[in-house]
Amino acid sequence: MERHMAQTLFEIDGRIPDALRVAFGLCEARPAPAPGQHDEVANFAAVLLAPRDDEPMDCDEPVAPGALRMVFDSCCITDHGEDAHFGSADAGVVGVADGVGGYRESIVDASAFARGLMNSAYADVVTAAAPGTHVCPRTLLERAHQATAAAGTPAASTAAIVSLAGRTLRWAYVGDSGFAVFRDGRVLRRSRAQQHYFNCPYQLNAGRDSAMVADDAEVGEVPAKEGDVVVVGTDGLFDNVTDDELERIVRMGTALGFSPLNMAEVVAGFAFEAARCSNRDTPYSVLGRSEAGQGFFTGGKPDDITVVVVYIIPSYH
Template identity: 55%
Template sequence: MGTPSLLDRLLNGLDSASRRLYVAASRTIARRATTTTTTMETLEQIKPTMAEIDPRIPDALRVAFRLGGHRLSSPGANDNEGFASFVAAVLPAPPVPDCPAVVPAPRAARALRLDVGSCYLPHHDHDSHFGASDFGVLGVADGVGGYSERGVDAGAFSRGLMTSAFAAVVSAPPGAPVCPYTLLELAYEETAASAAPGASTAVILSLAPAADAEESPRLRWAYIGDSGFAVLRRGKILRRSRPQQSRFNCPYQLNSTGNGDRVTAAETGEVPVEEGDVVVAGTDGLFDNMFDEELERVVRMGAALGLPAKNMADVIAGVAYEMSRNRARDSPFSVESRRHHRADRWSGGKEDDITVVVAFVALSY
């Protein structure tokens, strides 16, 4: 007997009523998406309760990831065709041939923009973020929680970084390219000069226009520590940051006292992007609880349902939240704990602040 396919595993143990839930959920979410305005919380971060986030998680995701905490919708009838389309959306994306049969003729590079949306689910309230769609820049920072044990506001440095970065972005001349490393350096210098307490990880990303007609626009980044990002194309991760750590669960971090890591330790780079790519940035509250293939699956599902960036961020954060409180399943954090042979090996998810910023790469107006 051959190895079960992903479809077999997805449907394993589900009765016909559960199958119909996929379609009922997809139709409901699709209708909701058409009436939702995409907005971006900048410095005034949203702090939705799980009661607000819970209804935004499609029932289909709950069945597929075996999540609880929500009464599933009543299924409809005659949903076989819709269910087949929905399942196809969450299956792995087909591979793209290395050598296409027809090579398209070169065309002039088209201007792109970032449509940005975010969701923040506080636990300790040490995260901060910003997004500026008009400037094609976004950032996420995570205050180091250990400082709170010293009676220090562990979120102060992360808020300082993002406040300074956002202020610099919106004061730049329109159309001026933004270098993420330079922006991170500037934000660090201003925050350190203010003597803000605590320490923070951070990631900043920006969209750079094509240099000429033969090139594609590029997504540029600079990050320090375990705040990170993933770039997805057609539902598969194209580029993924890897956490910088001094040791397990001790990320690189910036602080005001000079005994932290230097900005020069930041990882920098860039990747060409195209219309339809999805960028997901977040703190470790996201990436400690969701495996790469799970993130791919949620993004494919959100794309199939036509969710705007804001709703996509809500769903990703909501799923990560429920996974963080699930002790019956492995998480990236628990796997890493075992890999480092920790005496206090972690089991299940890891409760933490969860910040998710989603940016759709789209054609400029």
């Protein structure tokens, strides 16, 4: 496993553009380029990652007619191996889950409930009686929770599911697994972590009645548009990467013609490096300092990182 992960990280490292490293000052960057080359890379980064104006976006703007579909790919970087995910392009749905690590202290497989949720959700989608039926994320999450709990699966998990229903993006999530929808390189919609207190997210487990999911889950929808990018991830992503950083990575990846796999690898690789930079602020450190009883600290949170990147494209592509 360690050798496999080392190879995976090496390959991802090679795909993170120097422009990104220079722009964000990643502390695990490669050897510095020559002075002239550094200027060239820095200038390139400035063009690709330039801040957008702050004019508000209207998510209710008219959307051109025509069917849409999603294409997606994923990247997972393992720390404890407690994340899980699934996806079906035919059904237009993806999801992620993150097993609650505290169960490790009780010598329980902390990944079990996360895997159960995602396996159940995928099985539900692929065995649906009517192929092409639009998926309701909340219903899918409820059914997956019910099946996983009924199986007596141990531990607990957060989860997020996003679907494309016609020309509408829908979502349901519990805890600090989440998503962000990007349009023209800017965040259009973004999940907000559900937490009881710092580093203690809402979670699903076998002790909860599945009907409770409807009450706990944050649900919503937004009209989709060709060219939208959706990033779905566990807290290993969102604890370590800010919205502004994600916006700039998405703009860069779009400008360079990244595939969903390329984009997922770069986002996950950036989160991995940011988690291990002790001298930079992250969403995790900013939130931690705002909580009573938490001392001053900077840096990220090393964790499993799962990233699913979805591109919304015309159905005829």
